[in-house]
Amino acid sequence: MEDRRQWPLVVLTASPFHGHMSPTLQLATILHSKGFSIAIAHSKLNAPDPSNHPSDFTFLPLSDNLSTIDNSNSFTDFINALNTNCKPSFQEHLIRLITEGNKSIVVIYDNIMHFAGGVAVDLNLVPIVFRSCSAVYFPAFIVRQQLRQQGRYLEEDFVMQEMVPNHHPLRYKDLPFSSSSIEDFKKLGSNFSRQARPSVVIWNTIQSLEHEALTQINEHFQVPVFTLGPLHKMAPSPPTNFLEEDTSCINWLDKQAPKSVIYISFGSLVTLDAKVLAEMAWGLANSEQRFLWAVRPGSVCDSEWIEFLPKGFIEETRDQGLIVKWAPQREVLGHFAVGGFWSHCGWNSILECISEGVPMMCQPFTADQGVNARYVSYVWKIGLELECFERREIASMIRRVMVDEEGEEIRDRVHNMKGLVRQALDNGGTSHESLEDLVGFILSC
Structure with missing residues (x-):
């Protein structure tokens, strides 16, 4: 032996x-x-x-x-x-x-x-x-x-x-x-x-x-x-999560239609401007697409959690979406109800997306994220990059990814890329x- x-x-x-x-x-x-x-x-x-x-x-x-x-x-x-x-x-x-x-x-x-x-x-x-x-x-x-x-x-x-x-x-x-x-x-x-x-x-x-x-x-x-x-x-x-995962969101996803939910998460470090987040929020609402939004505590400086969200947003989207502090991301991306991922384009998130065949909406912030977003949107064409943080543009891009023919083409490409993962392993x-x-x-x- x-x-x-x-x-x-x-x-x-x-x-x-x-x-x-x-x-x-x-x-x-x-x-x-x-x-x-x-x-x-x-x-x-x-x-x-x-x-x-x-x-x-x-x-x-x-x-x-x-x-x-x-x-x-x-x-x-x-x-x-x-x-x-x-x-x-x-x-x-x-x-x-x-x-x-x-x-x-x-x-x-x-x-x-x-x-x-x-x-x-x-x-x-x-x-x-x-x-x-x-x-x-x-x-x-x-x-x-x-x-x-x-x-x-x-x-x-x-x-x-x-x-x-x-x-x-x-x-x-x-x-x-x-x-x-x-x-x-x-x-x-x-x-x-x-x-x-x-x-x-x-x-x-x-x-x-x-x-x-x-x-x-x-x-x-x-x-x-x-x-x-x-x-x-x-x-x-x-x-390895430093934040406690809210697994109740899986029960919420179980009740949604296939590929009907866009999942939003910007990782464990990104901090955002409150005005940008307000535009994001109204873009989500105006898209009329269901959403699961992981809003990490401290995402906005000097805020505890979601008090920065614009007045009326929670009430208006109560039946449209769910907000949690942190989500079990790999399980979420593998769920039948998830049809898109709005991400900061960290490399782990991209690999998890490709592995599950989920189209991306890219909003890079720092380090390698700009390069990653460029390849996702321009080379691999498995997502779209958001470069204008205005609510109408955000709502339009969400619909492009989730319901338009363009989104279907992206979904086909990322599904084929999922096959590359299986082949490599x-x-x-x-x-x-x-x-x-x-x-x-x-x-x-």
């Missing part, structure tokens, strides 16, 4: 962001199912609950000295503090694991937690970077870096609607972090240039969906790139084979 006690210990770092922690823990679950011992190094901020995971997972808390995710000032400063503060305790954990006799340790680190790659190199351990964003985001980020090195910045030097030369289909407005200050982006670029070189890159995606971008990524890193995705379809997903598919190759690589260490 094979002695798995000699297998490498896999240490994964999990950042405090829901969109990053979820796929990291999914990856941990997948590797555990393959027989590896797993340790999760995590920030104390938004720490995972060990009771949701196998009893033989080891949890290694990192001293981050942070009480909340603060993106009100400089998000880059927050990332810097996270990395600086977590590094010493991470190094201490690894040294202790080595002295306890773990002769072979592989470190898989979320790219936001880039300190872990440097610590792994310093201790002669194998560093593997895990990226939970889209592959198409990476070339766009490189373009932004190149512009920075030329001393050129989107906010000063470009017409945002113009196309980026040699980078079809991206416009300048689609490039990442267009809302960041110039100083903030300088610091971000500096961080990026100092990161340790990984031995392997893991990407949560489907090879056939992002083939061209993945080719560029291979050329950039010059190391193996394994496409494992969608991770949430490869193994049972442990609960089947025996012999690209995600299945990449997982086998990753297991082989870790064992070779």
